[in-house]
Amino acid sequence: MTTVLVAGATGSLGSLIVKNLLERGADVRALVRKSSTDKLAAHPNLTLCVGDLADGSDALRRHVDGAEVVVSAVQGGPEVIIDGQRELLRAAERAGVHRMIPSDFSINLFGYGYGINVLSDLRRVFADAFATSTVARTSVAIGAFPEYFLGPIHEVLDPVAGTFSVWGDGMRPIDITTIADTAAFTAAIALDPKTAGREVHVVGQQLTMLDLRNEIEAASGRRWELVRRGTLDDLRAEIARRQFTASSVVEYVALQAQVAMFDGTASLRDVRNADYPDVIPTSVAAYLAGRGAAHFAVSQAARRRGEWPTAV
Numbered sequence: 001m002t003t004v005l006v007a008g009a010t011g012s013l014g015s016l017i018v019k020n021l022l023e024r025g026a027d028v029r030a031l032v033r034k035s036s037t038d039k040l041a042a043h044p045n046l047t048l049c050v051g052d053l054a055d056g057s058d059a060l061r062r063h064v065d066g067a068e069v070v071v072s073a074v075q076g077g078p079e080v081i082i083d084g085q086r087e088l089l090r091a092a093e094r095a096g097v098h099r100m101i102p103s104d105f106s107i108n109l110f111g112y113g114y115g116i117n118v119l120s121d122l123r124r125v126f127a128d129a130f131a132t133s134t135v136a137r138t139s140v141a142i143g144a145f146p147e148y149f150l151g152p153i154h155e156v157l158d159p160v161a162g163t164f165s166v167w168g169d170g171m172r173p174i175d176i177t178t179i180a181d182t183a184a185f186t187a188a189i190a191l192d193p194k195t196a197g198r199e200v201h202v203v204g205q206q207l208t209m210l211d212l213r214n215e216i217e218a219a220s221g222r223r224w225e226l227v228r229r230g231t232l233d234d235l236r237a238e239i240a241r242r243q244f245t246a247s248s249v250v251e252y253v254a255l256q257a258q259v260a261m262f263d264g265t266a267s268l269r270d271v272r273n274a275d276y277p278d279v280i281p282t283s284v285a286a287y288l289a290g291r292g293a294a295h296f297a298v299s300q301a302a303r304r305r306g307e308w309p310t311a312v
Protein backbone atom coordinates (compact mmCIF):
# COMPACT_ATOMS: atom_id res chain seq x y z
CA MET A 1 0.00 0.00 0.00
CA THR A 2 1.46 3.39 -1.00
CA THR A 3 1.61 6.00 1.74
CA VAL A 4 0.82 9.54 0.61
CA LEU A 5 0.98 12.68 2.72
CA VAL A 6 -1.50 15.34 1.57
CA ALA A 7 -0.97 18.96 2.61
CA GLY A 8 -3.98 21.25 2.14
CA ALA A 9 -6.09 18.17 2.85
CA THR A 10 -9.04 20.19 4.14
CA GLY A 11 -9.33 22.44 1.07
CA SER A 12 -11.78 22.25 -1.84
CA LEU A 13 -9.32 20.30 -3.97
CA GLY A 14 -7.23 18.62 -1.25
CA SER A 15 -10.21 17.01 0.50
CA LEU A 16 -11.24 15.39 -2.79
CA ILE A 17 -7.67 14.24 -3.44
CA VAL A 18 -7.75 12.52 -0.03
CA LYS A 19 -11.09 10.87 -0.90
CA ASN A 20 -9.79 9.62 -4.26
CA LEU A 21 -6.53 8.32 -2.77
CA LEU A 22 -8.47 6.37 -0.13
CA GLU A 23 -10.76 4.94 -2.83
CA ARG A 24 -7.64 3.77 -4.68
CA GLY A 25 -6.44 1.94 -1.57
CA ALA A 26 -3.67 4.33 -0.50
CA ASP A 27 -2.67 4.92 3.07
CA VAL A 28 -3.25 8.67 3.50
CA ARG A 29 -1.76 11.08 5.99
CA ALA A 30 -3.61 14.37 6.00
CA LEU A 31 -1.66 17.39 7.20
CA VAL A 32 -4.32 19.53 8.88
CA ARG A 33 -4.02 22.71 10.87
CA LYS A 34 -5.13 22.60 14.50
CA SER A 35 -8.18 24.75 13.72
CA SER A 36 -9.27 22.40 10.91
CA THR A 37 -9.11 18.93 12.45
CA ASP A 38 -12.90 18.46 12.26
CA LYS A 39 -13.07 19.06 8.48
CA LEU A 40 -12.26 15.49 7.33
CA ALA A 41 -14.40 12.38 7.84
CA ALA A 42 -12.69 9.45 9.58
CA HIS A 43 -11.49 6.48 7.50
CA PRO A 44 -9.48 3.41 8.60
CA ASN A 45 -6.65 4.28 6.17
CA LEU A 46 -6.60 8.00 7.02
CA THR A 47 -4.28 9.47 9.66
CA LEU A 48 -4.64 13.07 10.70
CA CYS A 49 -1.30 14.84 11.19
CA VAL A 50 -1.84 18.10 13.00
CA GLY A 51 0.56 20.70 11.70
CA ASP A 52 1.13 23.82 9.65
CA LEU A 53 3.66 24.44 6.87
CA ALA A 54 4.81 27.38 8.97
CA ASP A 55 5.98 24.90 11.64
CA GLY A 56 9.12 24.29 9.55
CA SER A 57 10.83 21.18 8.19
CA ASP A 58 11.95 19.77 11.55
CA ALA A 59 8.37 19.57 12.80
CA LEU A 60 6.99 18.43 9.44
CA ARG A 61 9.56 15.63 9.11
CA ARG A 62 7.79 13.26 11.52
CA HIS A 63 4.56 13.47 9.48
CA VAL A 64 6.38 12.78 6.22
CA ASP A 65 8.56 9.93 7.52
CA GLY A 66 7.59 6.70 5.78
CA ALA A 67 5.58 8.35 2.99
CA GLU A 68 6.55 7.60 -0.63
CA VAL A 69 4.70 10.56 -2.12
CA VAL A 70 3.75 14.06 -0.93
CA VAL A 71 0.85 15.91 -2.54
CA SER A 72 0.37 19.58 -1.79
CA ALA A 73 -2.95 21.31 -2.45
CA VAL A 74 -2.30 24.29 -0.20
CA GLN A 75 -3.39 27.76 -1.10
CA GLY A 76 -2.01 31.12 -0.10
CA GLY A 77 0.53 33.82 -0.86
CA PRO A 78 4.32 33.55 -1.04
CA GLU A 79 4.62 32.50 2.61
CA VAL A 80 2.62 29.34 1.82
CA ILE A 81 3.38 28.59 -1.85
CA ILE A 82 7.12 29.39 -1.68
CA ASP A 83 8.25 29.33 1.97
CA GLY A 84 5.79 26.77 3.34
CA GLN A 85 6.13 24.32 0.46
CA ARG A 86 9.93 24.65 0.67
CA GLU A 87 9.78 23.53 4.31
CA LEU A 88 7.64 20.57 3.25
CA LEU A 89 10.12 19.71 0.49
CA ARG A 90 13.04 19.88 2.94
CA ALA A 91 11.16 17.52 5.28
CA ALA A 92 10.41 15.19 2.34
CA GLU A 93 14.08 15.13 1.33
CA ARG A 94 15.19 14.19 4.82
CA ALA A 95 12.50 11.49 5.03
CA GLY A 96 13.56 9.93 1.69
CA VAL A 97 10.26 10.69 -0.11
CA HIS A 98 10.42 9.77 -3.84
CA ARG A 99 8.05 12.30 -5.39
CA MET A 100 6.14 15.48 -4.59
CA ILE A 101 3.20 17.02 -6.44
CA PRO A 102 3.27 20.77 -5.66
CA SER A 103 0.15 22.90 -5.47
CA ASP A 104 0.13 23.99 -9.13
CA PHE A 105 -3.19 22.63 -10.55
CA SER A 106 -3.29 25.42 -13.06
CA ILE A 107 -3.11 26.36 -16.71
CA ASN A 108 0.25 25.39 -18.25
CA LEU A 109 2.23 27.86 -16.17
CA PHE A 110 5.53 26.61 -17.58
CA GLY A 111 4.38 27.66 -21.08
CA TYR A 112 5.18 31.32 -20.32
CA GLY A 113 7.73 33.26 -18.32
CA TYR A 114 7.90 35.51 -15.29
CA GLY A 115 5.87 38.69 -15.06
CA ILE A 116 2.77 37.40 -16.85
CA ASN A 117 0.86 35.99 -13.87
CA VAL A 118 1.67 36.69 -10.24
CA LEU A 119 0.28 33.34 -9.01
CA SER A 120 2.24 31.39 -11.63
CA ASP A 121 5.39 33.23 -10.57
CA LEU A 122 5.04 31.92 -7.00
CA ARG A 123 4.69 28.35 -8.28
CA ARG A 124 7.61 28.76 -10.71
CA VAL A 125 9.88 30.00 -7.90
CA PHE A 126 8.95 26.95 -5.83
CA ALA A 127 9.53 24.61 -8.81
CA ASP A 128 13.16 25.84 -8.92
CA ALA A 129 13.70 24.31 -5.46
CA PHE A 130 13.53 20.84 -7.05
CA ALA A 131 16.62 21.52 -9.19
CA THR A 132 18.87 20.52 -6.28
CA SER A 133 16.44 18.16 -4.54
CA THR A 134 16.49 14.38 -4.18
CA VAL A 135 12.68 14.48 -4.41
CA ALA A 136 11.29 14.33 -7.97
CA ARG A 137 8.71 16.95 -8.94
CA THR A 138 5.47 15.93 -10.64
CA SER A 139 3.49 18.98 -11.70
CA VAL A 140 -0.17 18.56 -12.62
CA ALA A 141 -1.70 21.01 -15.14
CA ILE A 142 -5.44 20.97 -15.78
CA GLY A 143 -6.42 24.36 -17.25
CA ALA A 144 -9.11 26.31 -15.42
CA PHE A 145 -11.63 25.06 -12.88
CA PRO A 146 -15.11 25.94 -14.25
CA GLU A 147 -16.13 26.58 -10.64
CA TYR A 148 -13.85 29.68 -10.81
CA PHE A 149 -13.78 30.43 -14.54
CA LEU A 150 -17.54 30.97 -14.58
CA GLY A 151 -17.55 32.71 -11.19
CA PRO A 152 -17.28 36.47 -10.55
CA ILE A 153 -13.46 36.67 -10.42
CA HIS A 154 -13.07 35.94 -14.15
CA GLU A 155 -15.76 38.44 -15.27
CA VAL A 156 -16.83 36.08 -18.09
CA LEU A 157 -20.38 35.36 -17.03
CA ASP A 158 -22.52 38.14 -15.61
CA PRO A 159 -25.91 36.71 -14.60
CA VAL A 160 -27.28 40.13 -13.63
CA ALA A 161 -26.55 41.73 -17.01
CA GLY A 162 -27.10 38.45 -18.88
CA THR A 163 -23.75 38.78 -20.66
CA PHE A 164 -20.87 36.49 -21.65
CA SER A 165 -17.64 38.46 -22.15
CA VAL A 166 -14.70 37.54 -24.36
CA TRP A 167 -11.28 39.08 -24.96
CA GLY A 168 -9.77 38.33 -28.37
CA ASP A 169 -11.63 36.36 -31.03
CA GLY A 170 -12.80 33.56 -28.70
CA MET A 171 -11.74 30.96 -31.27
CA ARG A 172 -8.80 29.23 -29.54
CA PRO A 173 -9.61 26.12 -27.48
CA ILE A 174 -9.19 26.57 -23.73
CA ASP A 175 -8.78 23.83 -21.10
CA ILE A 176 -11.50 23.27 -18.49
CA THR A 177 -11.39 20.65 -15.70
CA THR A 178 -13.67 20.46 -12.67
CA ILE A 179 -12.22 20.36 -9.15
CA ALA A 180 -13.56 16.81 -8.69
CA ASP A 181 -11.94 15.59 -11.91
CA THR A 182 -8.66 17.32 -11.00
CA ALA A 183 -8.71 15.41 -7.71
CA ALA A 184 -9.44 12.09 -9.44
CA PHE A 185 -6.59 12.60 -11.91
CA THR A 186 -4.22 13.79 -9.18
CA ALA A 187 -4.81 10.68 -7.05
CA ALA A 188 -4.09 8.48 -10.08
CA ILE A 189 -0.97 10.50 -10.93
CA ALA A 190 0.23 10.40 -7.31
CA LEU A 191 0.15 6.60 -7.41
CA ASP A 192 1.86 6.42 -10.83
CA PRO A 193 5.66 6.27 -10.37
CA LYS A 194 6.23 6.94 -14.10
CA THR A 195 5.30 10.58 -13.50
CA ALA A 196 8.51 11.33 -11.52
CA GLY A 197 10.16 14.47 -12.85
CA ARG A 198 7.35 15.22 -15.31
CA GLU A 199 4.72 17.85 -15.96
CA VAL A 200 1.52 15.87 -16.48
CA HIS A 201 -1.28 17.53 -18.44
CA VAL A 202 -4.80 16.15 -18.09
CA VAL A 203 -8.08 17.83 -18.98
CA GLY A 204 -11.83 17.61 -18.63
CA GLN A 205 -12.72 19.28 -21.94
CA GLN A 206 -11.10 21.60 -24.48
CA LEU A 207 -13.44 24.04 -26.19
CA THR A 208 -13.43 27.61 -27.52
CA MET A 209 -15.00 30.51 -25.65
CA LEU A 210 -17.66 30.73 -28.36
CA ASP A 211 -18.46 27.02 -27.87
CA LEU A 212 -18.55 27.57 -24.10
CA ARG A 213 -21.16 30.29 -24.61
CA ASN A 214 -23.22 27.89 -26.74
CA GLU A 215 -23.02 25.26 -23.98
CA ILE A 216 -24.13 27.86 -21.42
CA GLU A 217 -27.08 28.96 -23.54
CA ALA A 218 -28.14 25.33 -24.05
CA ALA A 219 -27.83 24.49 -20.35
CA SER A 220 -29.48 27.66 -19.01
CA GLY A 221 -32.21 27.85 -21.66
CA ARG A 222 -31.61 31.58 -22.02
CA ARG A 223 -29.65 33.92 -24.24
CA TRP A 224 -26.34 35.39 -23.00
CA GLU A 225 -25.38 38.50 -24.93
CA LEU A 226 -21.84 38.19 -26.34
CA VAL A 227 -19.70 41.15 -25.22
CA ARG A 228 -16.44 41.52 -27.12
CA ARG A 229 -14.23 43.42 -24.68
CA GLY A 230 -11.32 44.01 -27.05
CA THR A 231 -8.19 42.45 -28.50
CA LEU A 232 -5.61 40.60 -26.44
CA ASP A 233 -3.47 43.77 -26.56
CA ASP A 234 -6.45 45.62 -25.07
CA LEU A 235 -6.57 42.94 -22.37
CA ARG A 236 -2.86 43.42 -21.61
CA ALA A 237 -3.44 47.18 -21.38
CA GLU A 238 -6.37 46.62 -19.00
CA ILE A 239 -4.20 44.41 -16.75
CA ALA A 240 -1.46 47.07 -16.72
CA ARG A 241 -4.04 49.71 -15.82
CA ARG A 242 -5.44 47.61 -12.97
CA GLN A 243 -1.95 46.74 -11.68
CA PHE A 244 -1.34 50.45 -11.30
CA THR A 245 -4.59 51.17 -9.46
CA ALA A 246 -5.47 47.86 -7.75
CA SER A 247 -5.54 47.42 -3.99
CA SER A 248 -5.21 43.65 -4.40
CA VAL A 249 -4.07 41.09 -7.00
CA VAL A 250 -7.65 39.78 -6.96
CA GLU A 251 -8.53 42.70 -9.23
CA TYR A 252 -6.36 41.50 -12.14
CA VAL A 253 -5.03 37.98 -11.62
CA ALA A 254 -7.90 36.25 -13.41
CA LEU A 255 -7.32 38.49 -16.42
CA GLN A 256 -3.64 37.52 -16.28
CA ALA A 257 -4.70 33.88 -16.58
CA GLN A 258 -6.98 34.72 -19.49
CA VAL A 259 -4.18 36.37 -21.51
CA ALA A 260 -2.16 33.16 -21.40
CA MET A 261 -5.24 31.01 -22.08
CA PHE A 262 -6.36 33.08 -25.05
CA ASP A 263 -2.94 33.60 -26.67
CA GLY A 264 -2.23 29.87 -26.33
CA THR A 265 0.94 30.08 -24.23
CA ALA A 266 -0.83 28.38 -21.31
CA SER A 267 -2.54 25.71 -23.42
CA LEU A 268 -2.07 22.15 -22.24
CA ARG A 269 0.22 20.07 -24.43
CA ASP A 270 0.67 16.31 -24.65
CA VAL A 271 -2.55 15.63 -22.75
CA ARG A 272 -2.22 12.31 -20.90
CA ASN A 273 -5.87 11.40 -20.14
CA ALA A 274 -5.30 8.06 -21.92
CA ASP A 275 -2.80 7.07 -19.20
CA TYR A 276 -5.66 7.18 -16.65
CA PRO A 277 -8.57 5.46 -18.41
CA ASP A 278 -10.50 4.90 -15.18
CA VAL A 279 -10.88 8.67 -14.74
CA ILE A 280 -13.85 9.69 -16.88
CA PRO A 281 -13.95 13.47 -16.75
CA THR A 282 -17.15 15.47 -16.63
CA SER A 283 -18.08 17.34 -19.82
CA VAL A 284 -18.81 21.05 -19.59
CA ALA A 285 -22.44 20.28 -20.53
CA ALA A 286 -22.75 17.77 -17.67
CA TYR A 287 -21.15 20.23 -15.23
CA LEU A 288 -23.55 22.99 -16.28
CA ALA A 289 -26.52 20.64 -16.00
CA GLY A 290 -25.51 19.82 -12.41
CA ARG A 291 -23.67 21.96 -9.85
CA GLY A 292 -22.62 24.44 -12.54
CA ALA A 293 -26.22 25.60 -12.92
CA ALA A 294 -25.52 27.76 -9.85
CA HIS A 295 -23.53 30.11 -12.13
CA PHE A 296 -26.77 31.18 -13.79
CA ALA A 297 -28.21 32.51 -10.51
CA VAL A 298 -27.72 36.20 -9.71
CA SER A 299 -26.56 35.75 -6.13
CA GLN A 300 -22.86 34.97 -6.59
CA ALA A 301 -20.94 36.68 -3.81
CA ALA A 302 -17.90 38.71 -4.83
CA ARG A 303 -14.58 37.59 -3.37
CA ARG A 304 -13.36 39.57 -0.44
CA ARG A 305 -10.85 42.19 -1.43
CA GLY A 306 -7.35 41.62 -0.11
CA GLU A 307 -7.65 37.85 -0.01
CA TRP A 308 -5.00 35.90 -1.96
CA PRO A 309 -6.92 34.31 -4.80
CA THR A 310 -6.53 30.79 -6.10
CA ALA A 311 -4.31 30.04 -9.08
CA VAL A 312 -6.02 29.98 -12.41
Ligand SMILES: NC(=O)c1ccc[n+]([C@@H]2O[C@H](COP(=O)([O-])OP(=O)(O)OC[C@H]3O[C@@H](n4cnc5c(N)ncnc54)[C@H](OP(=O)(O)O)[C@@H]3O)[C@@H](O)[C@H]2O)c1
Binds near residue numbers: 039075084104145311
Ligand atom coordinates in the same frame (compact mmCIF):
# COMPACT_ATOMS: atom_id res chain seq x y z
N1 LIG B 1 -6.92 26.11 -12.18
C1 LIG B 1 -7.83 26.81 -11.52
O1 LIG B 1 -8.76 27.41 -12.12
C2 LIG B 1 -7.77 26.87 -10.03
C3 LIG B 1 -8.80 27.52 -9.35
C4 LIG B 1 -8.76 27.50 -7.96
C5 LIG B 1 -7.70 26.90 -7.30
N2 LIG B 1 -6.70 26.33 -8.00
C6 LIG B 1 -5.52 25.72 -7.31
O2 LIG B 1 -5.89 24.56 -6.61
C7 LIG B 1 -5.06 24.44 -5.44
C8 LIG B 1 -5.96 24.24 -4.22
O3 LIG B 1 -6.84 25.34 -4.09
P1 LIG B 1 -8.20 25.26 -3.24
O4 LIG B 1 -9.19 26.15 -3.89
O5 LIG B 1 -8.53 23.82 -2.98
O6 LIG B 1 -7.73 25.94 -1.89
P2 LIG B 1 -8.55 26.05 -0.51
O7 LIG B 1 -9.89 25.44 -0.60
O8 LIG B 1 -8.42 27.46 -0.07
O9 LIG B 1 -7.69 25.11 0.49
C9 LIG B 1 -6.39 25.49 0.88
C10 LIG B 1 -5.85 24.43 1.80
O10 LIG B 1 -4.52 24.83 2.18
C11 LIG B 1 -4.44 24.73 3.62
N3 LIG B 1 -3.41 25.62 4.08
C12 LIG B 1 -3.27 26.94 3.84
N4 LIG B 1 -2.18 27.42 4.47
C13 LIG B 1 -1.61 26.38 5.10
C14 LIG B 1 -0.46 26.22 5.93
N5 LIG B 1 0.33 27.27 6.24
N6 LIG B 1 -0.17 25.00 6.42
C15 LIG B 1 -0.97 23.94 6.13
N7 LIG B 1 -2.07 24.02 5.36
C16 LIG B 1 -2.39 25.22 4.85
C17 LIG B 1 -5.84 25.07 4.10
O11 LIG B 1 -6.02 24.64 5.43
P3 LIG B 1 -7.26 25.18 6.35
O12 LIG B 1 -8.46 24.31 6.00
O13 LIG B 1 -6.79 24.95 7.73
O14 LIG B 1 -7.47 26.62 6.00
C18 LIG B 1 -6.66 24.25 3.11
O15 LIG B 1 -6.64 22.89 3.45
C19 LIG B 1 -4.21 25.69 -5.35
O16 LIG B 1 -2.95 25.49 -5.97
C20 LIG B 1 -5.01 26.65 -6.19
O17 LIG B 1 -4.23 27.69 -6.69
C21 LIG B 1 -6.72 26.28 -9.36
